[in-house]
Amino acid sequence: MPLFAQVSPETLKAVTVNMVRHFRHDEIVFRRGDAAKYLVILLEGQMCIYAEDVFLTCRSAPAVLGEQAFIDETAHSATLKAQGFVKAIVLPEATVRELMLDNTFVRNLLRLVSCKLRESTNDRERHYRREELLFSEFKAHASEEMIDSLLATGIDYGSPRHIKDAVILFSDIRGFTTHSAGMSADEIAGQLSPYLSEIVDTIHRHGGLVDKFVGDAVMAVWGYTASDRKAVDAFRCAEEMVRLAAGMQFGGAPIRIGVGLNTGEVFSGNIGNEGKKQFTVLGMPVNLASRFESKAKDLNAPIVLGQAFYDALPTELQHLLTPHTGQDIKGDSPQTLYTFDPATDEKGQNQ
Template identity: 30%
Template sequence: MRRLGGRDIVAAILIALLAGAIFTSRPLQTLQGLSLDILTALRGKVVGERRDPATSPVVVVAIDGETYETPPFKGSPTQTWTREIGRVLGSISDGGAKVIGFDVIFKNSIEQSEIPFGDAPLGARMRGFDRDYLIALRQISDNGKLVLGEILSNDHPEVPYRAQRLAVRNNVRALNVHTDADDVIRRMPLSFSIEGKPVPTMAVELAARALDAKVEMAPSGAAGLSGYAIPSTVPNTLTLNFRGLSRDVPTFSFADLRACVEKGDRDFFRRAFEGKVVLLGTVLNFEDRKLTSMRLSGGHDGTPSARCALPAAAGTAQKARSDVAGVFVHAAAVRNLIERDGVTELGFPSRTLLTIAFAAVIACAAGVFAPSGALIAWLGLTAVWVVVAVWAFVHALALPLTEPALASLAALAIMIGYRFVLADRDERFLRKSFAFYLAPEVIETMVASGKMPALGGEMRNVTMFFSDLSGFSSIAETMTPVELVTLMNEYLSAMTDIIEGHGGYVDKYIGDSIVAMFGAPADDPAHARNAVRAALKCHDTLAELNEGHPAFAGHGLSHRIGLNSGEAVVGNIGSRRRFNYTVMSDTVNVASRLEGANKYYGTAIMASETTMAQTGDSFAWRELDAIRVQGRGEAIRVFEPLAETGAESAEQAKVAAAYAEGLACWRAREFAKAADAFEGVAKIDPAAARFAKRANVLTQTPPPPDWTPVNTLEGK
């Protein structure tokens, strides 16, 4: 994981704006409709939404395949069915239906036929054939219960023939639907302008009559019905809510109803149609089929209702299919209006802002995580959003689904490309530059911190680590070159692994010496503690190598380590053509002197007071002395780390206490007491033994009055 810099944040915002603008633009407007389709399918799968058809305020009378195959309609042209249609409609009206709407259009009458039949046209011989049908239309219309349908079109309008229009006193409404660019019906028009006035469409008119209310149409296209503000994100349309996938719409076969009229079962019509909105339409396998938002989930041509007179035809079980009969589109619209259940969609501004926000989150994730992690974040966020969107859709609110998902996926891809081309150049340079010098976990920490080494150098607070093998030159003289190289490789590898494992950076090897620093290039607030831990571990590991490694057998190697903390210049330093990542400052020089100072005290690790202070209470220490190293006039208090706090041995605690007593007496010019304290542990502590000798000398030859307890070291 990496941190986002200011440039990355700007890039993420710009990428999110671009992706959001593209995926909510007009050319990709079909994505909005696809969201409705997916939400309809998911809601149907997750929630189920099975509603009792008996509760539906809308029923369908279907001129279906059974009707075409049942006498007296079998083999007869539909123009000859009008008298039977009139009888059935009369019984439906008498049964208590609130209003009947026609989703079929009889554009002509058999009475208009000019086909010769004998010595006169067929129409003349059939004069009066539609009388009973027209009378039925007039009676039902006069009761306010009938609306005929028409198709408005500038090129090919479809309207009922004139006698029907006169019979219903022009109670005719448009059956036109709103078809999206992908030929899918997701919305229903609310009105059309006829002679300069807004006239409600069929579904709106039927719902208004069922509610005994008046439609309120505003010039903007907004509409209200019985106190219900019809949601119209697309002006003058209702977004259809196919909540029950049309399975909850009772459907009656016209053939069975005609037989029921013959049977005279008025109670059946009352039970089936009382208080209902009735839609008469064709329900056939290959005629007037519509793709709707149910196309992914599978819609149904209603649910077959109880029969009155004829037995149910074989194979009438309803199966889900991508298209539905057009009459069920109008049935859904009427039910949405009556039940105030139309879908509310977000407007373009809200949809765009939400898409941009979604894309921005994923773009930022792609800037922080690796590509695989960013993809997981996209999948997780998308899954959560899908759950939220489905929950909202259960409550008839359609949140954008495909636009945020696709825009964020595009933002993910673009941000990954941006990182590869621009943002991660420094990271790749860093990984390549330090691959042979730092442990992988240290490089990862450096990358995650976002603090890259500055070209030309920068000031850092670091802890320097200097180590050198004691008397190695004389040992090397006794070894063959192969043995020497093998020994050094094993030693340097072991020490380097420890240093890098504690977050350190090996600056260079100088023969058997190691120069390392903690706190750069990886930013490490605990660099002093990590340096001390590394020094203690190196000391213990060398003892293990001396004891168990064949290459070290018989040599008894020992080393000295100097530690110092402070400000230093770190960076790429060198000539114009060749440079190294290294460190320069007085902090470095002091650490080097402390490494050499170990030989004056017989110690293995010596640290400055600044290093000791920066470790807090992490370690048990003993103060060795105050020294003045070569090339530096200021005295330095030096300390030896014994172990982690609480991990020091009893012997170490005993020596540290005696040494502290002796040092206090020494500084108080009580040299005899100091000598006694140091001699008490001199046999097990080289530093105490050497201080005891110095104390004995000053006991015999006291120093002048201006003497200060500072040891000036002559060598390095």
């Protein structure tokens, strides 16, 4: 047993047979905050360690548990619980104090602590590597400012929730299928990637979170951080996206996009199981935003929005919009839609 290696027989007389104990499944050996009364040496089975009911790790024989409380002379920092049938030597406080007068025992104990620290460092490195990977993936969804805001408030953007008055933006490239038909995969990726990169940066600048790409289509959401300007920010974002796209090319032609905007209460969060989870935003406002975007071609305007989004805009922006009454919407009743063309607005301002 590593803890007792080369310890003198005279010192080991303090460890007696009656210190061997058996624990049933889920039996608690000591709790977090308990005074240092026992040092546990596993002989058979496993014990699990918890902090505030949060599982940390399990240890197997011949692990030594509870030693830090004796070394630091503090209370136990975690709860120790048997996992299944467990056999262990449980050294009472007086015996531990006696054994710690032996330099060899102390050296063995410190070696075991050092081994645990090394293992903990490796675990922490793996955790940080995974966290950094997840964080780098999240940075593709949100701006650094939004990430800082979420971290400052402790909000877990992936936890399931309902977001009231969320703003949804859908966009896609007009004629994408036709333009890409004669292009190689490398050509599509080479021309689409710069466009999507610029669109993501634009959404981030206006405080939006990129929810997903579906081919050339982009979905963005506003509402994860407190703001009274969600509708204005999304509208100005759509306006900039249209102008930006017009200055880029795909398949030898200027890029023309359609944008649908809507607002309302949505479900947001990671769904799936441990094997596969995906962040998503669901709800009728999302469906309608997508359908508004599909009406852009029929209404001959790049930006289309519904009544709820119109009502969320200030008067000065409402005056820029053109109403279209009685528009048929798949899965919903006919309604009034509003359109805006940044190019027409620029012509009006220049006259």
